[in-house]
Amino acid sequence: MVELFRLSRPEDALEALLSALPSGTFRRETLPLEEALGRVCSREIRSPQALPSFVRSTMDGYALRAADTYGASEGLPAYLQLTGEVPMGAAPSFSLKKGECALVHTGGMIPEGSDAVVMVERTQKSRDDEIEVLRSVAEGENLVQIGEDVAAGSLVFPAGHLLRPQDIGGLSALGIESLEVAGKPKVAIISTGDEVVPPGTRPEPGQVRDINSYTLSALISDAGGIPVKKGIIADDYKLILSGAKSALEESEALVISAGSSVSVRDVTAEVIDELGKPGVLVHGVSIKPGKPTILAVCDGKPVIGLPGNPVSAFVAARLFLLPLVRRLLGTEENPLNTAERSVRARLSRNIASSAGRSDYVPVRLIHGKQELPEAEPVFGKSNLIYTLIRADGLVSIPEEANGLHRDDEITVRLF
Amino acid sequence: MVELFRLSRPEDALEALLSALPSGTFRRETLPLEEALGRVCSREIRSPQALPSFVRSTMDGYALRAADTYGASEGLPAYLQLTGEVPMGAAPSFSLKKGECALVHTGGMIPEGSDAVVMVERTQKSRDDEIEVLRSVAEGENLVQIGEDVAAGSLVFPAGHLLRPQDIGGLSALGIESLEVAGKPKVAIISTGDEVVPPGTRPEPGQVRDINSYTLSALISDAGGIPVKKGIIADDYKLILSGAKSALEESEALVISAGSSVSVRDVTAEVIDELGKPGVLVHGVSIKPGKPTILAVCDGKPVIGLPGNPVSAFVAARLFLLPLVRRLLGTEENPLNTAERSVRARLSRNIASSAGRSDYVPVRLIHGKQELPEAEPVFGKSNLIYTLIRADGLVSIPEEANGLHRDDEITVRLF
Structure with missing residues (x-):
């Protein structure tokens, strides 16, 4: 001992x-995705599929072959034949040939034969079934490629990862409806x-x-x-x-x-x-x-x-x-709730301390006109629980210091 | 519209x-204290009693009358008769007269007639039933007075207060076993x-x-x-x-x-x-x-x-x-979980932005040898959920700015 x-x-x-x-x-336990927020992955998670799983448009516009627009400008537009519209949520039932385009919405799948999307703002309708493209479009423009978000088989989360709200959404996107957590x-x-x-x-x-x-x-x-x-x-x-x-x-x-x-x-x-x-x-x-x-x-x-x-x-x-x-819990990460939150503040008065010892002093934050809030020590005999309740956080005085001075810029660990 | x-x-x-x-x-609902963590008080809470409810010693030592020690020093100690020991958790069954003292432990109640405690380190035992006090003790020294932590009837929490771990302990101290929350x-x-x-x-x-x-x-x-x-x-x-x-x-x-x-x-x-x-x-x-x-x-x-x-x-x-x-929830305070946590960091590269618009850019923090971590923008088309998953937080570019520069010191709001 x-x-x-x-x-x-x-x-x-x-x-x-x-x-x-x-x-x-x-x-370890296995939980439905809905209950996994704030829990810790007990093993690594790899993606069962590519995300997205098809080439998607990032804009409202027209799917086309980029080569058909090379050299196009407002003075000399490229004329393309409008052959159809891709419905949301379905694969196009047609493919595009040279000189053709199709209306596509943000998030929609592009037809076979197309390799770019031109924003609707960069086009004019010349006829019901024809558009003018007013500038050159690069191959792949306004597209998200298969696996651009997550490649199939790639590491999504290592073991020990603490699941945040966006992580729950990301698992949902991959169809992962339950997972093993600590x-x-x-x-x-x-x-x-x-x-x-x-x-x-x-x-x-x-x-x-x-x-x-x-x-x-x-x-x-x-x-x-x-x-x-x-x-x-x-x-x-x-x-x-x-x-x-x-x-x-x-x-x-x-x-x-x-x-x-x-x-x-x-x-x-x-x-x-x-x-x-x-x-x-x-x-x-x-x-x-x-x-x-x-x-x-x-x-x-x-x-x-x-x-x-x-x-x-x-x-x-x-x-x-x-x-x-x-x-x-098998994690080095902070649980959401207790993650060390801290703010910079300016000390309102001197605090004495003994070298060779780390002191933790409760402080109350006062927000005034200065850029940094003022940190006011909440003194009290150490067995008064309400000194902690009246405080917003703790200031630590490092063991090599003999104290802190009024107007020192300090870090307050909030609680 | x-x-x-x-x-x-x-x-x-x-x-x-x-x-x-x-x-x-x-x-509004009424919950047992154990379930109130992270919840919001729906009405103000006032203390039903004084805390502490009796005068307590903050040290292991001897309860005494301060006046009996005036002028005491190592060379000329005050001699006091040791009349008993205060058991923890009970009122002393005796009171002190002039020239008397009683052994008391940290947190113990002091006997009637005493008005201070001398630390045991500042005394010597001269006989089994006598101590020498080696310095003068002030009235009230090493004591917590009735109501020094919380006065009876005083405001403990305003309506809208979000309950933290220490607040649960503080309510327990007052015997509040259930409370109304939003x-x-x-x-x-x-x-x-x-x-x-x-x-x-x-x-x-x-x-x-x-x-x-x-x-x-x-x-x-x-x-x-x-x-x-x-x-x-x-x-x-x-x-x-x-x-x-x-x-x-x-x-x-x-x-x-x-x-x-x-x-x-x-x-x-x-x-x-x-x-x-x-x-x-x-x-x-x-x-x-x-x-x-x-x-x-x-x-x-x-x-x-x-x-x-x-x-x-x-x-x-x-x-x-x-x-x-x-x-x-009726609060202006941040729930524990979503409280804005932020860190200062240094930007790893330029980020362009348009004035007149607040931009929010996901960044990953890289902790190196520098004092501040490096914030590396996670670029990606805006519909890629994994840009958020690969990031540790968001940097905001204020609407009046045209962007941020490499090595700028910035605040990252963690998520």
């Missing part, structure tokens, strides 16, 4: 956790603490309602996992150990939000070390808030111990639990 | 649509086009599979609405009119993706104008792609006509359909 007093840098801590996990162990990982959540009661209970003096089970559940859902709230367990080594064991058995990962006092945090680390090998990998990260975070892998399953303080738990969960859920 | 040839600027077009909608007509608006989708077939059908030559019903459904889900696919209707005024009428009756909004040819687009506008008053508000927007977009309000319900071309439909839907769904 690694000691709390050897703090890990946050990026090293995450790397230690992810690299100790077995790879590719996620469950199953949503079940992540069990245990809150510990003798003082913690469920939200439905009226707290007695000295008691507080459970916040972390709810915040963490929401973060896990957002990241694409299935949160499983295992309730509140009193600060007792044996009770927490047996609760954690059974929770981990039925889930793909476990998060324990520990009590805030030092003695209780130590109990959590001891419990996690008992759950399997190699056990605790990281105990203590050089971040504020969130320092007492524990990262572990127990017999192949990840376990995270978070501080009981709801602000610390939230900040540490964003840093470690969200990437973990993505990893359990 | 507004003519296509009087193009509206995109911001004016959206404003015309939103300002013609009746306000506050959204449905109902998800049903948005009907009709695809028109004689050439369009469902994805489960093998297209005959000249036919293509439906893309827009799927892309638009996914965008609507993402924005917090319920998409209702009404299928494909042939390009026939009467069929489209009767399909649109019945779709609008059972939904809160309607999107029609029209065919791409001019004649078919005109049919769509005529149909929409028949659906109710005032009818078509905007017919044609100065954007590329997406110019033939139609925005309408018909007897109080919004109707959008989108180009049939899947790229145009997608770009226009992001500009108009997403804000519309947010409006139907």
Whole structure:
């Protein structure tokens, strides 16, 4: 077990956790296309066909042989015989010979014998069955060729790709009506603490309602996992150990939000070390808030111990639990919901910080007349959940810095 | 009916649509807290209680009377009698008198008579029942006061607030186990086009599979609405009119993706104008792609006509359909999923554009050694859905510009 007093840098801590996990162990399930939005492809998808599957016009105009228009101009138009109209949604029932053309609509198929389309605006009707083409048309002009969008057999999505709205449309275009995706990982959540009661209970003096089970559940859902709230367990080594064991058995990962006092945090680390090998990998990260975070892998399953303080738990969960859920989904991409959104802003006041530690400070954005919004730190003791609720995002102060200055241009990670 | 040839600027077009909608007509429903993530509060929420509801210690230490420590230093410590320990989750069964202190843990309640906590690190145990306090402690030090997080009766969330993970935790802290949110608006989708077939059908030559019903459904889900696919209707005024009428009756909004040819687009506008008053508000927007977009309000319900071309439909839907769904939810905030995520990047090559029109160009981001990623335009004819799939986001070229230059620093809106 690694000691709390050897703090890990946050990026090293995450790397230690992810690299100790077995790879590719996620469950797979097959879903109808309509339900695949935001899910992760569990295997690569190749195109079963060329798209488009026939040569299409990109304009309203006339299909023709380009060679028939060479040298045409407004002064000396090319005269072509209009032999028919291609109906939308059907192959033309005729083919074109030299000197002939056919009316075609945007997206329509061109007749055999034609190799270009002239826009209707570049033509004049000289007779009912004849048009004048007022400029030269190049071969292939205003056409989409077979396979120009997607070639048959080509890679459409690699394994690990997270499906966006346009991706659903693209699969529909290929006739792919169902596909295999990574199953949503079940992540069990245990809150510990003798003082913690469920939200439905009226707290007695000295008691507080459970916040972390709810915040963490929401973060896990957002990241694409299935949160499983295992309730509140009193600060007792044996009770927490047996609760954690059974929770981990039925889930793909476990998060324990520990009590805030030092003695209780130590109990959590001891419990996690008992759950399997190699056990605790990281105990203590050089971040504020969130320092007492524990990262572990127990017999192949990840376990995270978070501080009981709801602000610390939230900040540490964003840093470690969200990437973990993505990893359990087999993707490096951000789920749509939790994708890191950030904006540039200007700091409204100085923030002090200690070097050797990454600080995360909640800020509220104030949009004024300046180009950049103003980021105003929301200070508050670290266990006040509403400091996060009054904030729009977090500013991180890098570990080598001693703070940030008023008017510094900074990046705010929105939440 | 507004003519296509009087193009509206995109911001004016959206404003015309939103300002013609009746306000506050959204449905409301009451949900358990666990299901409220990403939903929108339909009325303001005020705190039923103060949070915290008792004075709490923020440290492991000793509760005491600050006055007993005034002037204390390492050389001249204050000696206090240790009278007990406050158990977590309960009110202390004793009170403190002058010269007394009690062991208290982080988050614990302090005994009556005490007004501060000294960190355990700032003390020494002189005897089993006595400690030395090595510095002066201020009144209120290391305490969170009643209501310091949230005052009783104060505004927690305004109506229209979109609930984030930390907000769910904050409501749990207040014992709010269910709440009223805006109902998800049903948005009907009709695809028109004689050439369009469902994805489960093998297209005959000249036919293509439906893309827009799927892309638009996914965008609507993402924005917090319920998409209702009404299928494909042939390009026939009467069929489209009767399909649109019945779709609008059972939904809160309607999107029609029209065919791409001019004649078919005109049919769509005529149909929409028949659906109710005032009818078509905007017919044609100065954007590329997406110019033939139609925005309408018909007897109080919004109707959008989108180009049939899947790229145009997608770009226009992001500009108009997403804000519309947010409006139907009663919020100005971005739903978690569709929140505008953007990054700064450097353009890899020149892009030409016409002044007087806002262009939206799909770009792929390439992360190299430079500070900013490179944004590489994904060119392709505008009806190739895979240009959007190969892209990471859109760059907009403002209407007053004639294009963008290689190495320009730009903002990419991710999708």
